[in-house]
Amino acid sequence: MVVGATGQIGRAAVGVLARDGWEVTAVSRAGARDEGWPDDVRAVRADREDDAALAAAVGDGCDVLVDMVAYGPEHARQLTSLGDRVGSAVVVSSVSVYEDDKGRGFDTQQEPGGFPEYPVPITEDQRTVRPADTSYSTRKAGLERELLAAGGRLPTTLLRAGAIHGPHCRTPRELYFVKRNLDRRPRRVLAHGGTSRFHPASVHNIAELIRLAAARPGTRVLNAVDPDAPTVAEIARAIDAVMGVESESVLVEGPPPAPTVGDTPWSVPLPVVCDMSAAxxxxxxxxVVRYAETLPDTVAWIEGRLAGRDWREAYPKMFASYGDLFDYAAEDAFLDTVDA
Incomplete structure (x- = not known):
């Protein structure tokens, strides 16, 4: 059973599991299907916030429950309450649970000197933030702690995903460069010298991890990222190549020169790169894929969503999360100072 089946990871995971021989029940709030799924996938409508609805979807039980949208300790308790009917679970978490040895993490990155200095690469033994109800990271940490403690009742593989990418994403970081190319912007400004590395995670690689974990139940935490962690400048060039354009990257050493200039969704002052040895x-x-190999599908999806629409209408969650990513007036004003 896959909960959150019509999200970007869920769509890929359902298809991979079904093609691997599992009888798959795809659970989503709308009970919808993806056109790429095999015909024998069973689609069920249920809201995972409704305990009774999720329990009814599980019915007499399932061998593996894969949860894409679990968030916070209450969802962990919801899952463990079904432990007598579920053989094992695979649950998606996030690399945002990590903190450095000085207690800095994703929640402190906007503070002066608050960006975490992680080891390169980060292993699963790296310390994590304390569970709390204060943020996405602390709630994911609470989810993890509850599930790991209940491993005797419900063996669970937790997958700490990086910067997830692929079609159907509601906050695609690639939008930053795709829209600039569509708008025929000849130059883009990149802070931190274009060297920022925020480890991407393809939905296809995450789906492969889910497939393997489903067949090997256990209580464990594993990183879930791609084999490569390109710099933001390398990502920009790769997107250019897919779109058949040539753009110039104007590199700025240090932080963004203005709030809406050079601050891409990958822009970090220190690398966030994870180790995959444990998996x-x-x-x-x-x-199963490398970052650049997945870009044609991602770019095509973004272009299709943008066609004839304002980007804030096409991607409202992106606007809510990142603000104005396309302040061309501010960019041009900065570039004028560069050219002066």
């Missing part, structure tokens, strides 16, 4: 060792995992 290779415990699951026999091997990545």
């Amino acid at each position: 290779e060792r415990e699951l026999g995992y091997r990545p």
Whole structure:
């Protein structure tokens, strides 16, 4: 059973599991289907916030429950309450639970000197933030703690995903460069010298981890990222190549020169790069795609969503999360100072 089946990871995971021989029940609030799924996938309508509805969807039980949208300790308790009817679980978490050795994490990054200095690469042994109800990161940490403590009742593989990318994403970071190319912007400003690295995670690689974990139940935490962690400048060039354009990257050493200039969704002053050795060792995992290989589908999806629409209408959650990513007037004013 896949909960959150019509989200960007869920769509890929349902297809992979069904093609691997599982009888898959795809649970979503709308009970919809993806056109790429095999015909024998069973679609069920249920809101996971409704305990009774989720329990009814589980019915007499399932061998594996895959949860894309679990968030916070209450969802962990919801899952463990079904432990007598569920063989094991695979639950998506986030690399945002990590903190550095000085207690800095994603929640402190906007503070002066607050960006975490993680080891490169980050292993699953890195310390994590304390569970609380204060943020996305602390609630994901609470989810993890509850599920790991209940491993005897419900063996659970937790997958700490990086910067997720692929079609159907509501906050695609690639939009930053795709829209600039569509708007025929010849130059883009990149802070931190264009060297920022925020480890991406393809929905296809995450789906492969889910497939392997479903067949090997256990209580464990694993990173879930791509085999490569390109710099933001490399990502920009790769998107250019897919779209058949040539653009110039204007590199700025240090932080963005203005609030809406050079601050891409990947822009970080220090690298966030994760290690995948544990997944290779415990699951026999091997990545199925590399970042650049996935870009044609991602770019095509973004272009289709943007066609004839304001980007804020096409991607309202992106606007809510990142603000104005396309303040061309501010960019041009900065570029005028560069050219002076």
